[in-house]
Amino acid sequence: MDIKQLKFLIALDQTRHFRKAAELCHVTQPTLSMRISKLEDELGLELVRRGHRFEGFTDSGLRILAWAKTLLAAHDGLKVEAASCRGQLVGNLRLGMVPLSSFDAMELVKPLSSQYPELAFQLSSMSSEDIIEHLGSNQLDLGLCYLDEVDPERFDIIELAVTEMGLLFDKRYFTFANGALDWQEVVSVPLGMLSRTMRFRQAIAVKLAGLGLHARTVLESDSTYQLMQAVRAGVCCAVMPRHSGMESLSDTLQLLPIGDGATHSPVGLVMRRAEPRSALAEQCFAAAQKVLSIGL
Known part of the structure; x- marks a missing residue:
């Protein structure tokens, strides 16, 4: 068993496709398949369900995959620790x-x-719950997430501002009077929304439920980019964070503040306290404390 076999297994989990996993690892598909088969032989376990294509992991495969991710994180952490020394x-x-x-x-x-x-930076967009889980299993170094479910006994936290909401729209298709909008005006137009599992979407739902209002949602996506595309095409407007600079991406976009439009939970930068944690995470978190204290 070697670290490359574990990388191949993780790549297969990420892509759910043998050819794409091979491309991600810069090897041929036969090489990747052979090395994973060799790992199965060494462990005496079937890890992958195969047909004409990848059909998923076996129960044993899922358990081994979890260990593979932990071992790979430790391997990367060892290299970072050596560089830090x-x-x-x-x-x-x-x-x-x-x-x-x-x-x-x-x-x-x-x-x-x-x-x-x-x-170098590896940025992943995910829910607060997934960020906390990945920090706990050492698959992330740092997380930017909502803090309402973060245990301060398990994580170091730099608290940032509460997120304020605004309505993003394309001026070629929608017109509003300048100034703060109320939620009644927001729900009067077609809206694009993040997926329901996302905390920002849930904060909007709480606001609307408290006012007895219902959004006219015409598009849902787990991709901010796709929401922006829909707004630029005039398909919908979208409730977006203020001060994020999204309206500056195009001359035709405008973002107006929403009165009483703030999330209840602040966002923060989070790092796990439990060992092992990499020197990379610790040094970047310490540097972030200095950087962010200047900006706050």
Whole structure:
């Protein structure tokens, strides 16, 4: 067994496709299939259900996959720790982020990139619950998420601002009087929304339920980019965070504030307390404390 076999297994989980997993690992498909088969032989277990294509992992495969992710995280952490002992900060900072909040992640990434030019960033968009889970299993270094379910005994936290909401629209298709909108005006237009599992979407639902209002949702997506495309095409408007700079992406976009439009839970930068945790996470979290305290 070697680390490449574990990487192949994880790539297969990420892509759910043998050819795509091979491309991700820069090997041929026969090589990837052979190495995974060899891993199965070494463990004496069937890990992958095969037909004409990838059909999923067996129950044993899922359990081995969880260990593979833990071992790979530890392997990467070992390399980062060694670099830290040499006075370097290198490697990939794995940062999980909720898709919508008033905090622009580039306010953190840009100064860290300038301070540590050999550092690379792996950014993942996911729900707060998934961020907490991935931090706990050491699959992320840091997380930007809503704090209402974060246990301060298990995580170090830098609390950021509460997210304020606004209505994003394309001026070629929709017109509103300048100034703050109320929720009655918001629900009067077709809306694009994040998926229902996302905390930002849930915050909107709480606001509307409290007012006895119902949104006219014409499009749902787990992709912020697709929401932006729909707004630019005039398909809908979208409730988006203020101060995120989204309206600056096009001259035709405008974002107006919504009165009483703030999430109940603030967003924060989170790092797990339990060992093992990488020197990369610790140093970037310490640097973030300095960077973010200047901006707050």
